[in-house]
Amino acid sequence: MGLNFESIKLTIILIAGFGVVSIAANRIASLFQKANLPIITGFLMTGILCGPFVLNLIPSESISELNFINEMALAFIAFAAGAELYFRELISKINSIKWNTLGQLFFSFGIGSITVFFLADHISFMTSMNFNTRLAVSLLAGTVFVARSPASAIAVINELRAKGPFTQTVMGVTVLKDFLVIILFAMCFALSISLVSGNEFKYIDVFLPVLEMLISAGVGYLLGRLLDLLLAWRIKSESKAVIIVLLGWGVYFLNHGLGVLTIIPDHHIRLEPLITCIIASLYITNYSKYKPEFLSILAKVGPMIYGTFFTLTGASLNINILFSIWPIALFFFAIRLITIIGGSYAGGFIAKDPMRFVNVGWMPYVTQAGVALGLTALVSNQFPEWGPEFATIMIGIIVLNQIVGPPLFKYALRKVGEDKTRAKFQTDGIRDAIIFGFESQSVALAKQLMTNNWQVQIATLMKKGSIDEPEGIKIHYMDKINLPQIQEMGAAKTEAIICMLADKENLEVCELAYHHFGTPDIIVRLADRSYYDKFLNLGVRIVDPSMAMVSLMDHYVRSPQATSLLLGMEPGQDSRDLEVMNPDLHGVPLRDLRLPADVIILSIKRGGQMIISHGYTRLRLKDLVTFVGSKKSLDDLTRRFDY
CATH class of the missing domain: 3.40.50.720 (NAD(P)-binding Rossmann-like Domain)
Known part of the structure; x- marks a missing residue:
């Protein structure tokens, strides 16, 4: 009993500590946005900085304890990925999605595997390997090259509010490759075991992942029906959001439970939680009348989920590995980048995509994360002789891809004009x-x-x-x-x-x-x-006219004087927002403004935030100051502020 209490106490402390780091990460990440970098780059860098390999604010032992946060976030991100795939909008992009996917698969896997095989003599841990083992390593490396990161793609798309044919194609290719890479890895993994051990190739090792995919899709459909019932339930959207996150987490519990089943001798059945959640979201997006509410919940909860997930991901990245094997990691990184570029151009040309898409079409596919790390861990566990060295190099590449990928994707979206963030307003000083x-x-x-x-x-x-x-x-x-x-x-x-x-x-x-x-x-x-x-x-x-009248009457009852002033019904009195445009007023304290006796300051808004002002508050250019007073005095102030 004492052990359980101590375990619960430790978990609560770890969650609280990580919560503080996550709040700080949100503030720090906003600085990266000002430098035109994606916000997830800020989360990743904060995670790396606070992780066990730099400041150790998030100890290495806590990362495994906090894995449930990862699972919740990944399930939610899979819901968000499925929500981007609206079939009616994707029909016209099917040709582009098909050829870009095939181009990426052929180049990333085919050319990548061949390149690694023929350069084996220059890769330290492969120099003494025989032909079969070199082939196995090359096939597995090529498969890891194919893996992408739907989580990173969704985070960048949501940050930029990106929308358009390029974005839809990217999401279609990313999700489709998430299906295919798992099947491809299963085939290569089974073949590699046979090549290295000399045992007979077992077809069941290939059939089983296909069966798992079908089971995952079936569970995803059932989860989609359950989400539909939840969204029809008349409760607050905040409550629905909590239940949606918990249902996604529940898929991981179900996966752990199925892991003990052995329908086929010596083979355990398991779900692919990401596939299950994507299918569930696809059902809601394409077949449910509650799609608008579902999308609204995803949009509201998303920023918090992305912040915690990428901060924790950053903390789990072993940056020391990158420093110890950076030459070979950089070499593999370059190989993968070249194959991605080749696959993107080949697929884009065959699909006859616009050249403005083709030229940047490779940039969204650089980032890697959870799927690639999972495949790497399986290789490391199966092949103890060379698996850990293989995993070390692959993790180094994944770290590089995770750092370089998001800014490239953000650049690509802006280049093709699908960045839908708020433009920067250029004022001319005229009201x-x-x-x-x-x-x-x-x-x-x-x-x-x-x-x-x-x-x-x-x-x-x-x-x-x-x-x-x-x-x-x-x-x-x-x-x-x-x-x-x-x-x-x-x-x-x-x-x-x-x-x-x-x-x-x-x-x-x-x-x-x-x-x-x-x-x-x-x-x-x-x-x-x-x-x-x-x-x-x-x-x-x-x-809202239906609510405005009620609100107006309410304010007249509770604050008649202020309401009359707001509506301009007090003779000779008015309220006015004035922007500080006069450079001579920059840095001047409010107490030194020499305001007319019949004017007071109600509020100051700076950088989109209301600030609590007092006599020593200094004005800044672009501040929005709300005054109340006589119209004549406000007119005089307008001339002073506008310059």
Whole structure:
């Protein structure tokens, strides 16, 4: 009993310690983003730094104790990978996925194995091997070369909000190769045992992994049906998220339980948890009406999962191995990189992919992680004479691939234009707004803004001549919502965009403004609540008319004075957000601003974060300061701040 208590106590301490490291990793990783590196590179480097081989904040013995976190995260990442595979969108990419997969398999495995075999005399642990053993090592090395990292791909895609034909092809190839590499490894592993030992080749060793794949797919289908029932359950989405993570973890428990079964003599049956979770997610994504909620849960929980997983992965990477065998690891790394490039170009040319895709098509496939490490461990255990040396070199290569791969993938996505992160806003210092949608409310809003010295335009999908144009307001007529027509209005430097069209059109406008202009203030009038999360993910300020009236009445009851001021109903009083543009105000404490007696500061927003201000708080350029006071005094302050 005491032993169990001590074990539980130790686990709690390890989880708490790792939790602190993970929180720190989130802060540190954001610095890597500022250097245009993927956030997972920041997590990996933090993990390496805090791991047992550098600062030892995460001791080596704790990594095995925390393996359940790895299992939870991998299952969740497999759900996210399956969610990227929507069959209706992939139909047009089947040819590209097929040829890119075959090209990668042929070059990475075929050319990679042949190269390792003929260069065996230059590889220290292979020089004294006979022909059969060299062939076995070459086949196994080629198989490890094929392995990819769906986890890293998903993390980079989600960070960049990537979407498009290139991203879909990459995910299709990555997931498909996850299936094929396990079957390929089973064949090569069985053949290698026969070559090294001289025993007869057993076909059952090849048949068994295929059977395991079929069982994994069947369990995945059942898990998908179970997820469908869960999503139909009327409970909070946070509770559903917890249950989804636990169900994914449960697949690993089931795998451990099946490991004791011996349906075939001397052969244990086991699941492939990643395949099971991918199939379950495929079912929800393609056949369930609860797909939107499922995707919303994945999007909300994903960042926390990726942070913990890649921090722990970084801690488990033995960086000392890389230093001890770096010449041979670099040599193998180069071989693998060349085969990936060759396979990508061959597959891309045969599939007739656009050249802008072909030129960077190899970059997403460099990263390796869990699958490659698992295959390497199996080789090390089966062949004690040379397996550990083989594993040491392979782990060194995996470390290099894990460090180099994510930045390459991020570069590729940006190069093909599928990076959907928020653009950097370029201000011109003019307070201007574009209102999408022509109706009485949009005209009234435009006039209200113009009385407060804003320059306002209204964009409409109506035809010219079908409306009475109000005086003093510029009207733009659009055939459809697209980037060129919105750019013609000067939207790239517009400070505020207000969307008052139908939800579908509003979402199109918001996505264009977010991805291409980085518009700081996007406001949308919501009609259908099913669009709420889509707008929220873009950082849009949402006005729900059904809730706005209730909220307004509530505030009038609890805070009538502040509400009247907010609505501009107090005579001569107003509130205003002013951005610090005047360089002379940079570094000036608030107490030295010499504000008019009828003006107070409500808040300061800096770098997207609200800060608690006091008299000694110093202003910084680009700070957004909220003032309340008389309109005349606010007008004077506007001139001082805008410069």
